[in-house]
Amino acid sequence: MKIRIDINMKKIIFSLLFISFLAFSWGQEVISGLNVNPQLIKNRLTEKASFSEHEPVHLPFIDDFSNYDVYPSEKLWIDKNAFINNTYCVNPPTVGVATLDALNQFGEIYSTMQATATPADTLTSRPIRLDTLFTPNYRPINIEDSIYFSFFFQPGGGMGEPWALLGDKPESNDSLLLEFGYKTGEWVIGEIIEEFIIIEDFLEVGDLIESPCEPDTYITIEENLFPEDTLWFVCDTIMIPEMVWEMVWHTKGMSLQELYDETGQYFKQVLIPITDEKYLNAGFQFRFRNYASMGNNSLPGWLGNIDQWNIDYVVLDINRSEADTLYKDVAFVNSAPTILKKYQQMPWNQFKGFQTEELTDTLRMKLTNLDDITKNTSFNYYVYEDNGNLVY
Structure with a gap:
C-alpha cells in the first residue's frame, strides 16, 4: 500500500562550534580497562542490522550459555549487546556466562557513557508463550501453575590479588536490573525510515523534485531552497506492538569479595515468582540491563570497559517454588x-x-x-x- 505524505520542507542550517581543549601531560603510566572488545570487533564485519518480528519460544526457557560464545543465541535472545564468554567470570555454575558491561555489540564503548551511572547493555529474551503449555499436554497456563523465573549473577572484577582480577567491579552507584515486559495490545512506531537530498541548484516554490523514497514520484516544492540545503523525506514507518516494561528486581554495584563475604558464594541465585496474570500472554519477555559509570574524566585512562556483571543459568518454567534451587x-x-x-x-x-x-x-x-x-x-x-x- 502506498501512502502519499505531504512534507513541509525546511532548511537545516548547521553551525560549527570549535572548542579548544587543554591537553594534560602525565608523568606516569596508568592501567585501565580495554576500550574495545577484540572478539566483538572481529565479528562486526559479519553482522547486519535488521528488524523482524521474533517467533515466540515455549516453556521451559533455559540457557546456561555453555555451548556458544561471543553473541547470545538467536534461538532465545533478540539482541546482541551481552558478551558470551568464559573469561570474565570466577567459578560460574556452568562454563560460559553472559557479561553485561559498557561495550556495545560491536565491542565499542557506548557513546552515551559518562561519569554518572548510565544505561549500557541489554539482554532481551525472545517473546515467550506464557499463555499456553505445549508439552507434555496442550493446555492454558494459569497462576496456579507456580511459575518461577531464576538466574545466577556475579559482579565483575574478580577477587584476590591485583594480578588475579578479571575486568572491573561495578561501583555502588552502578546497578544490574531485571524487567518483565508484556504487550498492551496497542501499536506504536518502532522505526522511521528516512532519506535525504542535498540541494545542488536553487529551487523555487512550484518546482518538482523526485522523491528518494519512490522512483518516478515527484513532490512540489513549497518553499524556496538553496544549494547545500538538506531536504528530508519520511519513506516508511514500521509499527510494532507496544511493550510495557516493569522492573521486578535490581541490585546495586559491589565487588565479588563483598558478595562472597555476604553469601559464601561466587554466584548468587535469584528466584522470582510470576503472580500477575497480565504476564500470562503470548508475548511475555524479560530483559537484563546494567547501568555503568565511567568515573572521573579528568583522570588518565578513565575511558575503558568497566562495571561488568556476569549472568548464568537462566530458567523460566512452571511447577517450581522458592526452594527450587x-x-x-x-x-x-x-x-x-x-x-x-x-x-x-x-x-x-x-x-x-x-x-x-x-x-x-x-x-x-x-x-x-x-x-x-x-x-x-x-x-x-x-x-x-x-x-x-x-x-x-
Whole structure:
C-alpha cells in the first residue's frame, strides 16, 4: 500500500562550534580497562542490522550459555549487546556466562557513557508463550501453575590479588536490573525510515523534485531552497506492538569479595515468582540491563570497559517454588585447558622436536554438581585437526 505524505520542507542550517581543549601531560603510566572488545570487533564485519518480528519460544526457557560464545543465541535472545564468554567470570555454575558491561555489540564503548551511572547493555529474551503449555499436554497456563523465573549473577572484577582480577567491579552507584515486559495490545512506531537530498541548484516554490523514497514520484516544492540545503523525506514507518516494561528486581554495584563475604558464594541465585496474570500472554519477555559509570574524566585512562556483571543459568518454567534451587546437572566450570606445560599456544617450529618437553602429562578439568545428590560422572578427551579429522 502506498501512502502519499505531504512534507513541509525546511532548511537545516548547521553551525560549527570549535572548542579548544587543554591537553594534560602525565608523568606516569596508568592501567585501565580495554576500550574495545577484540572478539566483538572481529565479528562486526559479519553482522547486519535488521528488524523482524521474533517467533515466540515455549516453556521451559533455559540457557546456561555453555555451548556458544561471543553473541547470545538467536534461538532465545533478540539482541546482541551481552558478551558470551568464559573469561570474565570466577567459578560460574556452568562454563560460559553472559557479561553485561559498557561495550556495545560491536565491542565499542557506548557513546552515551559518562561519569554518572548510565544505561549500557541489554539482554532481551525472545517473546515467550506464557499463555499456553505445549508439552507434555496442550493446555492454558494459569497462576496456579507456580511459575518461577531464576538466574545466577556475579559482579565483575574478580577477587584476590591485583594480578588475579578479571575486568572491573561495578561501583555502588552502578546497578544490574531485571524487567518483565508484556504487550498492551496497542501499536506504536518502532522505526522511521528516512532519506535525504542535498540541494545542488536553487529551487523555487512550484518546482518538482523526485522523491528518494519512490522512483518516478515527484513532490512540489513549497518553499524556496538553496544549494547545500538538506531536504528530508519520511519513506516508511514500521509499527510494532507496544511493550510495557516493569522492573521486578535490581541490585546495586559491589565487588565479588563483598558478595562472597555476604553469601559464601561466587554466584548468587535469584528466584522470582510470576503472580500477575497480565504476564500470562503470548508475548511475555524479560530483559537484563546494567547501568555503568565511567568515573572521573579528568583522570588518565578513565575511558575503558568497566562495571561488568556476569549472568548464568537462566530458567523460566512452571511447577517450581522458592526452594527450587537445585538442578539435575553436572557441568564443566572452565574451558578445556591447554595441552602445553607452560603456554596456551606456541609456533609449530618451536614445538616440533620438543613434544616431550612441551606437552603436559596431566589435564585437569573442574566440574560442578548443581544437585545435592552425588553423581557418578566420567568424560573423555578428543583431539581434532582444523579440518575436523579426529586425531585422538
